Amino acid sequence: MPVERSSCAPRCEEPVEEGVSALGEAVEVMVARLTGAVEARLMPVPTVLRALETLARSVSELDGVLTRMLVETADPVRLTPREQEVLDLLCAGHSATGMARRLGLSPRTVTKHQERLYRKLGTSDRLGAVLRAQRLGLVPGAR
Numbered sequence: 001m002p003v004e005r006s007s008c009a010p011r012c013e014e015p016v017e018e019g020v021s022a023l024g025e026a027v028e029v030m031v032a033r034l035t036g037a038v039e040a041r042l043m044p045v046p047t048v049l050r051a052l053e054t055l056a057r058s059v060s061e062l063d064g065v066l067t068r069m070l071v072e073t074a075d076p077v078r079l080t081p082r083e084q085e086v087l088d089l090l091c092a093g094h095s096a097t098g099m100a101r102r103l104g105l106s107p108r109t110v111t112k113h114q115e116r117l118y119r120k121l122g123t124s125d126r127l128g129a130v131l132r133a134q135r136l137g138l139v140p141g142a143r
Contacts (some may be wrong), residue, residue: 086113089137091130
């Protein structure tokens, strides 16, 4: 008798989260080992760079899949008008100080807006925020 998806979902979430956590740890271990191998001159730098490029492509593909899934299933990201202004300036490459001058705010206030943007977009830095915002259609760019 097949197991219904709904009856499996609550039990399946925990192993998936554990798997993602284990994957993160495995990536950290791999990077540490590659770093050690390069520093000990056990592995040529070009070989390590190819391995890291492959890893980066794989992570990027996974990010793309997850982003598409979020766009399809999640509530849309809702930004305040000020957060949208900060995002637009972020995309244009402005620093927090530059944004503050343009918007007539303190740099600390702009930094707080950036932190809220990162949280809403599920990122931890400027580049991640810009790329995710582009994928979500919040700013012009690649999708």
